[in-house]
Amino acid sequence: MAGWNTHEGPALCLPLANVDTDQLIPARFMSVPRAQGYGDYLLHDMRRDDTGGLRADFPLNQHPEVSILVTRRNFGSGSSREAAVYALVDAGIRAVIAPSFGDIFASNAVNNGLLPARVEPEACAKLEQALTTGPRPIRIDIDTRTLRLGDLTVPFTLDDSWATKLINGWDDIDLTRAHGDAITAFRDTRLRTAPWAWPAAH
Amino acid sequence: MTAPRTLLDKLWAAHEILRREDGVSLLWVDRHLVHEGSHHGFAKLAARGLKVAEPDLTFAVVDHYAPTRDRAHITDPQIARMIDTLRTNAKAQGLRIYDLTDPEQGIVHVIGPEQGLTLPGLLVNCGDSHTSTHGAFGALAFGIGATEVAHVLATQTVWQRKPRAMRITVEGTLAPGVSAKDIALGWIAALGTDGAQGHAVEYAGSAIRGLSMEGRMTLCNLSIEGGARFGMIAPDQTTFEYLENRPNAPKGAAWEQACADWAALTSDPDATFEREVKFDARDIAPTVTWGTSPEQALPITARIPDPDTVTPAKADAARAALDYMGLTAGQALEGTPIDQVFIGSCTNGRIEDLRAAAAVLKGRKARVPGLISPGSAQVKAQAEAEGLDQIFTQAGLEWAASGCSMCVGMNGDLVGEGMRCASSTNRNFRGRQGRGARTHLMSPAMVAAAAVTGALTDVRPLMNGRAA
Numbered sequence: 001m002a003g004w005n006t007h008e009g010p011a012l013c014l015p016l017a018n019v020d021t022d023q024l025i026p027a028r029f030m031s032v033p034r035a036q037g038y039g040d041y042l043l044h045d046m047r048r049d050d051t052g053g054l055r056a057d058f059p060l061n062q063h064p065e066v067s068i069l070v071t072r073r074n075f076g077s078g079s080s081r082e083a084a085v086y087a088l089v090d091a092g093i094r095a096v097i098a099p100s101f102g103d104i105f106a107s108n109a110v111n112n113g114l115l116p117a118r119v120e121p122e123a124c125a126k127l128e129q130a131l132t133t134g135p136r137p138i139r140i141d142i143d144t145r146t147l148r149l150g151d152l153t154v155p156f157t158l159d160d161s162w163a164t165k166l167i168n169g170w171d172d173i174d175l176t177r178a179h180g181d182a183i184t185a186f187r188d189t190r191l192r193t194a195p196w197a198w199p200a201a202h
Numbered sequence: 203m204t205a206p207r208t209l210l211d212k213l214w215a216a217h218e219i220l221r222r223e224d225g226v227s228l229l230w231v232d233r234h235l236v237h238e239g240s241h242h243g244f245a246k247l248a249a250r251g252l253k254v255a256e257p258d259l260t261f262a263v264v265d266h267y268a269p270t271r272d273r274a275h276i277t278d279p280q281i282a283r284m285i286d287t288l289r290t291n292a293k294a295q296g297l298r299i300y301d302l303t304d305p306e307q308g309i310v311h312v313i314g315p316e317q318g319l320t321l322p323g324l325l326v327n328c329g330d331s332h333t334s335t336h337g338a339f340g341a342l343a344f345g346i347g348a349t350e351v352a353h354v355l356a357t358q359t360v361w362q363r364k365p366r367a368m369r370i371t372v373e374g375t376l377a378p379g380v381s382a383k384d385i386a387l388g389w390i391a392a393l394g395t396d397g398a399q400g401h402a403v404e405y406a407g408s409a410i411r412g413l414s415m416e417g418r419m420t421l422c423n424l425s426i427e428g429g430a431r432f433g434m435i436a437p438d439q440t441t442f443e444y445l446e447n448r449p450n451a452p453k454g455a456a457w458e459q460a461c462a463d464w465a466a467l468t469s470d471p472d473a474t475f476e477r478e479v480k481f482d483a484r485d486i487a488p489t490v491t492w493g494t495s496p497e498q499a500l501p502i503t504a505r506i507p508d509p510d511t512v513t514p515a516k517a518d519a520a521r522a523a524l525d526y527m528g529l530t531a532g533q534a535l536e537g538t539p540i541d542q543v544f545i546g547s548c549t550n551g552r553i554e555d556l557r558a559a560a561a562v563l564k565g566r567k568a569r570v571p572g573l574i575s576p577g578s579a580q581v582k583a584q585a586e587a588e589g590l591d592q593i594f595t596q597a598g599l600e601w602a603a604s605g606c607s608m609c610v611g612m613n614g615d616l617v618g619e620g621m622r623c624a625s626s627t628n629r630n631f632r633g634r635q636g637r638g639a640r641t642h643l644m645s646p647a648m649v650a651a652a653a654v655t656g657a658l659t660d661v662r663p664l665m666n667g668r669a670a
């Protein structure tokens with residue numbers, strides 16, 4: 001996965017709170033292999049009518065080119081399905097800006113190069129206001145943790161370790177395997193001091 | 203003298219292999235539970251040519267796509283493929299799989315404890331947000347995404363920043379007809395679905411100590427609906443009695459040592475929590491959700507809120523929810539007609555839940571159709587031994603096999619468009635039970651009350667013998 005530290009792209013406001021991962025991708029699409037792409041399923045039931053046609057009045061359908069979403073509190077709450085992040089990423093979204101995120105969603109996002117940028121509710125309201133007439137470009141800088149929209153500059157918070165991962169595009173498995181000796185030593189100690197931690201019937 | 207520690211501190215320390223400079227810990231995983239939805243994780247593992255690091259600590263369960271009827275003939279090719287993929291992965295990696303015809307099959311969060319795979323002091327991971335359920339045993343249990351599933355498969359470890367410690371204390375005795383589900387919906391309504399984000403919630407107080415393991419699991423299960431990735435309760439005699447002689451629980455001398463070790467898994471008296479919230483059990487009433495978020499919940503005796511009078515930050519969401527749910531502000535919740543009922547899921551599909559529902563349904567008829575899917579094959583067998591299935595079918599409800607079923611609808615058990623369902627599950631999100639489905643969450647006893655009256659109903663008068 002390629003890392004990144006700055007991105008500039010059109011941002012769209014989705015003025016909804018509690019967009020849970022069931023909204024981001026309904027369960028019935030989760031059996032699809034990743035290689036087939038998940039972009040078409042993003043917010044499927046909001047974006048599409050009963051026959052699967054795109055609703056003309058849904059903002060994301062009018063502006064499929066956007067790469068940043070500005071939204072409300074508790075984005076990505078609910079199910080741990082990483083498919084919700086795949087749907088966003090495959091639809092070209094690089095960052096979601098919101099006052100708060102579901103914990104599992106945020107960590108899934110970082111694992112797929114998607115930035116969950118947490119901003120203060122007041123700042124988020126300002127960004128929202130600036131986007132009422134339609135998408136406008138936002139410039140994101142992960143190093144300085146800032147977002148710029150016109151003359152508006154807004155700080156965002158992101159765990160340092162997550163910033164490092166996003167910037168480097170790191171994959172945890174490689175990092176962890178470098179700690180193989182520590183893991184083996186820990187396992188041996190645990191087996192000795194807490195033998196009950198291994199399943200009895202196995 | 204060491205500083206007083208919380209249960210979270212103790213569990214964390216017991217699993218921390220190392221901590222990086224940036225404060226993120228590498229934790230040892232004692233149990234990794236996988237299901238059909240873990241296919242992305244297995245695919246990532248295969249793409250790197252890796253094997254499962256600890257097959258003896260990894261268990262596979264068919265539950266999310268499990269048909270609840272006629273299991274021998276799966277007609278939907280997608281469902282068949284999902285189940286077959288799990289079988290293939292389990293076989294290739296040498297994993298114990300709880301397959302459809304296994305007498306120990308069931309929903310992952312029901313069978314983990316039932317089989318004694320879940321124990322106090324363990325770290326349990328599963329690619330499912332309701333993994334918080336296992337925290338009811340005093341375990342560090344949390345849901346993970348597919349990339350993390352692949353990581354645990356490959357290394358038996360997980361990177362995690364320690365959450366903040368939060369304690370929810372409930373003192374007092376719950377009134378008859380009030381259950382763990384009501385405690386959970388009550389605190390989530392009070393604090394919001396993001397109320398515990400970034401925190402691990404420990405539940406404490408006499409009302410919590412008084413809960414059975416089933417009730418504790420319901421409560422910890424719903425922690426995620428309040429934003430907490432972790433829910434936990436210190437193990438005690440109730441915990442040990444539940445676990446003794448379970449197939450995978452330690453035996454003999456190992457059991458004795460385990461109980462001694464587990465008894466230390468409590469928050470020290472002077473331990474400090476970053477956040478403390480207290481509730482009085484007497485204030486908790488049977489609760490139902492009226493909207494499309496678990497925080498949109500109220501006592502059954504309440505009226506549906508007027509969006510113009512709720513806090514501005516939540517007004518838009520309330521308006522949208524009422525619109526989706528087809529409800530009018532100011533209406534009494536009680537008496538709202540429903541179309542169907544569902545009892546099941548990892549939240550409320552255990553034997554105690556079925557008993558509570560049966561106590562209300564006994565000798566009565568349901569006015570609406572409904573499905574009851576026990577949380578596991580063992581719960582099913584137990585319910586049948588107690589004659590509960592007879593009570594359900596005589597009431598006119600359908601008694602089916604175990605799986606996630608209508609909680610998420612992946613197996614085809616769906617609520618129709620615009621239909622209103624009284625449900626013992628955990629999420630009333632838009633479309634969760636099917637596109638356009640209208641879900642009201644409540645306890646199993648309350649679902650049973652709704653079934654016999656055909657409307658949202660306070661179960662308490664029915665428990666006192668009132669005719670439906």
Ligand code: SF4
Pocket residue numbers: 265266309310311330332547548549605606607609610628
């Ligand atoms: S019953 Fe529902 S919440 Fe529980 S594991 Fe299954 S789908 Fe998830």
